[in-house]
Amino acid sequence: MIISLLLIITGIVFLSTLLxxxxxxxxxxxxxxxxxxxxxxxxxxxxxxxxxxxxxxGFALALGAGLLAAMRSGxxxxxxxxxxxxxxxxxxxxxxxxxAAAGSLSxxxxxxxxxxxxxxxxxxxxxRLFEPPGSQKxxxxxxxxxxxxxx
Numbered sequence: 001m002i003i004s005l006l007l008i009i010t011g012i013v014f015l016s017t018l019l020x021x022x023x024x025x026x027x028x029x030x031x032x033x034x035x036x037x038x039x040x041x042x043x044x045x046x047x048x049x050x051x052x053x054x055x056x057x058g059f060a061l062a063l064g065a066g067l068l069a070a071m072r073s074g075x076x077x078x079x080x081x082x083x084x085x086x087x088x089x090x091x092x093x094x095x096x097x098x099x100a101a102a103g104s105l106s107x108x109x110x111x112x113x114x115x116x117x118x119x120x121x122x123x124x125x126x127x128r129l130f131e132p133p134g135s136q137k138x139x140x141x142x143x144x145x146x147x148x149x150x151x
Contacts, residue, residue, distance in 0.1 A: 012099070019095060023088035023125040025061070030087050032057025068129065085125040092121025 036053025044052060064084055071077045096117035100110040 019121060020124050023121050024084060024128050026087040026091045027084045028057040028060040031060040081126055081129045084129055085122045088125035089118045089122030093118035
């Protein structure tokens with residue numbers, strides 16, 4: 001009983017950390033998967049759909065990073081950042097809602113847990129996108145910046 005409780009807590013911490021680190025990539029992943037499913041259903045085959053989806057996701061990520069690096073206008077930068085943060089918040093809501101449902105919570109408590117969690121994930125994506133390129137503590141930490149586009 002105690003071992004399973006510790007494993008559940010460890011899993012939740014691991015998933016939360018993964019969600020925080022990968023929140024910025026929700027929009028490119030969504031675009032890549034949408035293009036891949038479209039290509040597969042139009043007859044491109046599995047390999048062609050994967051290649052096209054990977055290219056679309058990479059292009060969306062590079063385009064977002066390039067726009068953030070090139071734009072100096074605050075409102076336009078904020079628009080790009082919100083475009084990346086909204087899918088991250090939705091992904092956070094979906095994941096936390098499913099975790100709460102697995103815990104047999106009622107719909108009221110599921111939303112009570114999921115909505116603040118979505119806000120936290122969205123704000124963490126915004127904070128990661130507002131980081132200046134030179135402020136990264138180590139190269140293993142991922143964020144969209146001009147430094148990562150040039151590398």
